[in-house]
Amino acid sequence: MTSDLDTVFSALADPTRRRILTMLLEDDMAVTDVAEPFEMSLAAISKHLTILAGAGLISQEKRGRVKWCKLEPDALKGASVWMQGFGQFEPVNLDAFEAFLAQELGESPD
């Protein structure tokens, strides 16, 4: 039983994959364009993208011969919450932030 956290954290453990995610923060990209700035083969990047997709961190949609990669930041949520469990980083923690969100958003559904 491999946890979601396993796949997410190990996906994030590789600098190439983190760099890909930050690239996708700007805009959706085709596989070839993702690969362009890296000094490694297209096949290698394709594997990295498969791993990111496996972790749910990106989604991929094929249109014509081009496969578009889209960031799915929600997949970070579980990992983020897990880490917050340790995070007395700030005097204000998740509870306070949730209270803030509740107040800020009024009645947002979901």
Place this chain on the structure above:
Amino acid sequence: MTSDLDTVFSALADPTRRRILTMLLEDDMAVTDVAEPFEMSLAAISKHLTILAGAGLISQEKRGRVKWCKLEPDALKGASVWMQGFGQFEPVNLDAFEAFLAQELGESPD
């Protein structure tokens, strides 16, 4: 140049190590006591602890023949901030949270 994020995220990618961290959330522990609930050798746990210490996630202090392990949650900070960069988890993002913190904390230095 291996990034801090590399070592932190790959330390977190293993379920045994995450479980160790949650155990240490309760209290500082000796190596033998950390190992007790796991079905694996003491040497294996010792290696995991070395990796956690290498990532800065725990510190270890030897008193007598006992080595105490202490959680160092600040080491999660960098990784947490990195992840927040993606976190349009909610309609409210980092900017809003920073504003919230500023307001909440008044004049907290640093």
Place this chain on the structure above:
DNA sequence: GGTATAGTCAACCAAATGGTTGACGATCCC
């Protein structure tokens, strides 16, 4: 149809990972 482009697949490889066991050094206790 023919050719270029986008991307994956399969086989292979070196290095890293996560575990084992057995020997060992240090410390505590009698």
Place this chain on the structure above:
DNA sequence: GGGATCGTCAACCATTTGGTTGACTATACC
């Protein structure tokens, strides 16, 4: 000193990881 406990080290092993190259499929273009 002698024996038990704490923990690491070293050697070893199987599996996973991150990369390569070459062949291949599918789409686009002329």
